[in-house]
Amino acid sequence: MNFDFSEEQDLLREQARRFLSERNALGRARRQQDAGGGFDAELWREMAELGWLGAALPEAYGGAELGYVDLCVIAEELGRANAAVPFASSVYLAAEAILRYGSETQRQQWLPKLVSGEVVGAFAAAEQPGPLTADRIRARVAAGKLNGQKSPVLDADAADLLVVLATNGQDLGLYLVETTTNGVSRKSLGMQDDSRPGAAVVFEGAAVEALTESDGWAAYEDIQNRAAILMAFEQIGGAAACLEMARDYSMERYAFGRPIGSFQAIKHKLADVYVATELARSNAYFGAWALNAGAAELPVAAAAARVAGCNAFDLASKENIQTHGGMGFTWDMDCHLYYRRAKATGLALGSARVWKDRLISRLESRNTA
Amino acid sequence: MDFSDTPDEAAFRAEVRAFLAANAEQKSVEKSALSPVDVDGHVARAKAWQRKKHDAGFAAITWPESFGGRALSPIFDVIYKQEEEHYLVPAGVYEIGLGMCIPTLMKHGDAQFVKPYVERAITGEEIWCQMFSEPASGSDLAGLRTRAVREGDEWIINGQKIWTSGAHFCDYGVIVTRSDPDVPKHMGLSYFFLDMRSPGIEIRPIHQISNERNFNEVYFTDVRVPDSQRLGDVGQGWQVALTTLMNERLAVGGPRPPDFEDIFRLVRNLDLEDGPAVDDSVVREKLADWYVQQQGLKYTQFRTMTALSRGQTPGPEASIGKLVSAQKMQEIALFALDLLDESGASADPEVAPMDGVFHLGMMRSPAMRIAGGSDEILRNIISERVLGMPGDIRVDKDVAFRDLPSGKR
Numbered sequence: 001m002n003f004d005f006s007e008e009q010d011l012l013r014e015q016a017r018r019f020l021s022e023r024n025a026l027g028r029a030r031r032q033q034d035a036g037g038g039f040d041a042e043l044w045r046e047m048a049e050l051g052w053l054g055a056a057l058p059e060a061y062g063g064a065e066l067g068y069v070d071l072c073v074i075a076e077e078l079g080r081a082n083a084a085v086p087f088a089s090s091v092y093l094a095a096e097a098i099l100r101y102g103s104e105t106q107r108q109q110w111l112p113k114l115v116s117g118e119v120v121g122a123f124a125a126a127e128q129p130g131p132l133t134a135d136r137i138r139a140r141v142a143a144g145k146l147n148g149q150k151s152p153v154l155d156a157d158a159a160d161l162l163v164v165l166a167t168n169g170q171d172l173g174l175y176l177v178e179t180t181t182n183g184v185s186r187k188s189l190g191m192q193d194d195s196r197p198g199a200a201v202v203f204e205g206a207a208v209e210a211l212t213e214s215d216g217w218a219a220y221e222d223i224q225n226r227a228a229i230l231m232a233f234e235q236i237g238g239a240a241a242c243l244e245m246a247r248d249y250s251m252e253r254y255a256f257g258r259p260i261g262s263f264q265a266i267k268h269k270l271a272d273v274y275v276a277t278e279l280a281r282s283n284a285y286f287g288a289w290a291l292n293a294g295a296a297e298l299p300v301a302a303a304a305a306r307v308a309g310c311n312a313f314d315l316a317s318k319e320n321i322q323t324h325g326g327m328g329f330t331w332d333m334d335c336h337l338y339y340r341r342a343k344a345t346g347l348a349l350g351s352a353r354v355w356k357d358r359l360i361s362r363l364e365s366r367n368t369a
Numbered sequence: 370m371d372f373s374d375t376p377d378e379a380a381f382r383a384e385v386r387a388f389l390a391a392n393a394e395q396k397s398v399e400k401s402a403l404s405p406v407d408v409d410g411h412v413a414r415a416k417a418w419q420r421k422k423h424d425a426g427f428a429a430i431t432w433p434e435s436f437g438g439r440a441l442s443p444i445f446d447v448i449y450k451q452e453e454e455h456y457l458v459p460a461g462v463y464e465i466g467l468g469m470c471i472p473t474l475m476k477h478g479d480a481q482f483v484k485p486y487v488e489r490a491i492t493g494e495e496i497w498c499q500m501f502s503e504p505a506s507g508s509d510l511a512g513l514r515t516r517a518v519r520e521g522d523e524w525i526i527n528g529q530k531i532w533t534s535g536a537h538f539c540d541y542g543v544i545v546t547r548s549d550p551d552v553p554k555h556m557g558l559s560y561f562f563l564d565m566r567s568p569g570i571e572i573r574p575i576h577q578i579s580n581e582r583n584f585n586e587v588y589f590t591d592v593r594v595p596d597s598q599r600l601g602d603v604g605q606g607w608q609v610a611l612t613t614l615m616n617e618r619l620a621v622g623g624p625r626p627p628d629f630e631d632i633f634r635l636v637r638n639l640d641l642e643d644g645p646a647v648d649d650s651v652v653r654e655k656l657a658d659w660y661v662q663q664q665g666l667k668y669t670q671f672r673t674m675t676a677l678s679r680g681q682t683p684g685p686e687a688s689i690g691k692l693v694s695a696q697k698m699q700e701i702a703l704f705a706l707d708l709l710d711e712s713g714a715s716a717d718p719e720v721a722p723m724d725g726v727f728h729l730g731m732m733r734s735p736a737m738r739i740a741g742g743s744d745e746i747l748r749n750i751i752s753e754r755v756l757g758m759p760g761d762i763r764v765d766k767d768v769a770f771r772d773l774p775s776g777k778r
Contacts, residue, residue, distance in 0.1 A: 001378060001444050002371045003671040004679075009370075069370045247756050262759040264745075267752035274751055275689045279665030286668050289372045308661045356657030357650070363633070363660065364647065 048117030079237025094121025172216030419493025466497030558606030
């Protein structure tokens with residue numbers, strides 16, 4: 001047993017942290033927030049050159065085949081830097097869907113391009129307010145044509161390729177649609193976190209190709225489980241960054257003749273943030289192992305990592321603002337960027353509310369199995 | 370990152386499983402705890418179990434061979450505990466001695482001198498307790514006032530300790546005393562171990578709100594302790610005490626019931642207005658939070674053990690264990706009683722489900738949140754030693770102990 005990263009993985013972490021700091025990833029996210037969206041093609045290209053987009057993918061498709069634990073390391077650093085890139089959409093969701101449900105031809109066709117950054121992928125599932133359930137999906141495929149709408153679709157504007165969860169009248173399936181195809185129109189949406197841009201996508205007889213035409217809901221849950229673990233690493237990275245910001249500020253800011261970080265009201269608050277972050281980290285580590293090993297525990301581990309990750313980032317980002325006092329709610333401070341991202345990561349794969357319910361369902365079925 | 374066993378670990382696990390299967394009863398849905406017996410019966414049962422563990426080589430898995438241990442990495446200790454968790458074994462007798470007192474003896478005592486004590490502790494022949502807290506110094510431990518005055522080759526101890534777990538059945542104890550009241554509080558302490566049957570010691574069990582009597586007051590009247598039983602230099606007692614306390618964070622075992630499994634079992638067997646409680650969304654939300662906390666603590670402990678086996682010292686981050694588990698225990702207990710609704714008011718075994726584990730948990734958990742470092746002290750430790758935030762302003766730091774104010778007079 002070994003519950004820590006290898007030396008190589010620690011080196012990868014250092015490299016990633018240095019790169020994202022040198023490229024001022026946080027400042028770039030701020031620019032997107034200021035601009036109300038956008039796609040940082042330059043940063044994306046550099047990340048592709050570093051091999052990050054295919055870190056876990058097989059060499060046969062241009063990947064580095066490092067394994068999912070290495071991808072987790074990168075994810076944590078992206079979260080820490082609050083990077084504004086379509087990484088989750090393209091790497092955790094689109095590429096994984098093609099890898100796991102695509103035919104050999106589809107893999108050969110798309111994965112190398114996703115790895116090189118030539119193609120950006122995104123995943124379209126949600127259609128309306130409220131949680132997504134199998135029977136609420138209206139997007140429909142008939143005779144190879146897709147009709148319906150998906151909203152919001154994260155990174156749809158930057159995407160060349162969408163993986164769409166849709167019904168064929170009998171069953172749900174996963175379908176590939178190129179965004180430049182006739183019958184696909186995208187309308188950018190204002191987002192709570194504009195450094196994670198999204199759009200409403202309307203399909204009017206758009207040509208699709210199936211990844212799978214049956215058991216689409218199970219495939220969707222499988223992809224979500226895997227993405228939830230990677231996203232949990234982004235969340236603990238973000239939470240840790242918030243905790244450090246709050247700690248540092250509390251030691252610089254003086255009130256009543258002493259640093260505010262010497263008051264127990266602040267110390268105990270940040271101790272609670274630390275506890276939540278460590279609990280999330282430990283759950284995420286177990287998830288990383290389950291993902292990498294393809295262990296039977298994966299669905300439970302993913303739900304636990306998701307719930308703990310959402311809790312930690314929510315708490316850390318809001319208490320970071322609180323610790324900063326009035327400055328914390330100004331546009332110019334970075335606190336709000338993380339506060340927005342905490343919610344964006346907490347909603348992107350379905351809310352913690354839904355995942356808590358799933359976690360208990362999975363424990364119930366494990367118990368009766 | 371690998372949660373599976375290496376060949377060595379797998380072999381050890383098999384050895385542990387064989388030992389447990391041959392010597393202990395497995396937990397079951399019907400029976401998840403040993404049936405209660407009186408104190409003497411429990412101690413006898415624990416002694417017999419410790420002896421078996423010792424004979425099979427599981428009593429001191431990580432200790433050095435020179436002290437009768439197996440010198441294995443802490444991961445092996447985790448493996449043993451993982452397996453033992455599934456069995457009904459007596460707890461609450463040896464944890465403090467073997468987890469806190471004896472490691473302090475091994476670190477600060479003369480190896481030849483302490484060896485016989487260590488050996489009799491591992492076999493279970495002698496049980497140890499720890500005497501730190503006093504009526505006027507709990508969280509502010511260094512403010513303790515039990516006096517030790519030197520007289521030739523002996524020290525004369527006078528004063529009172531409190532909250533001493535198990536003192537009523539222990540053979541030996543470690544104690545921190547004030548040997549010099551004329552210097553600031555942390556600098557005038559000395560640390561000893563002593564025979565709990567020494568003349569002048571009086572032990573009075575404390576009646577707790579759980580209706581149990583696990584803690585004691587211990588009174589010292591002219592108790593004589595040989596200087597050879599001092600650990601660390603005169604005036605260096607605080608440093609020695611820190612060794613004991615650091616071990617406490619590792620020794621104070623897993624969370625106590627009720628935990629996630631207990632409430633999960635309850636809600637699958639209890640009906641609310643609209644059917645099984647487990648189907649209620651409020652219940653499910655809470656269950657999920659508790660599960661995630663429980664698993665988070667489990668894997669945090671594994672991370673600590675990995676650090677230990679790589680030769681790193683476990684940091685104060687291990688403090689999160691008790692902070693989280695004690696609050697979780699209380700929340701689970703109180704929530705379970707709410708679910709039982711009016712019936713929850715009765716603690717009678719006739720009515721209370723699952724041997725009253727939630728009723729007892731409600732009354733035990735307040736002690737858990739205080740003993741071994743209160744929630745507030747643990748948050749101070751985390752913020753100061755992990756996050757590096759400033760300590761509180763200390764009005765007592767450079768003042769001689771005898772000049773400190775001690776309440777309204």
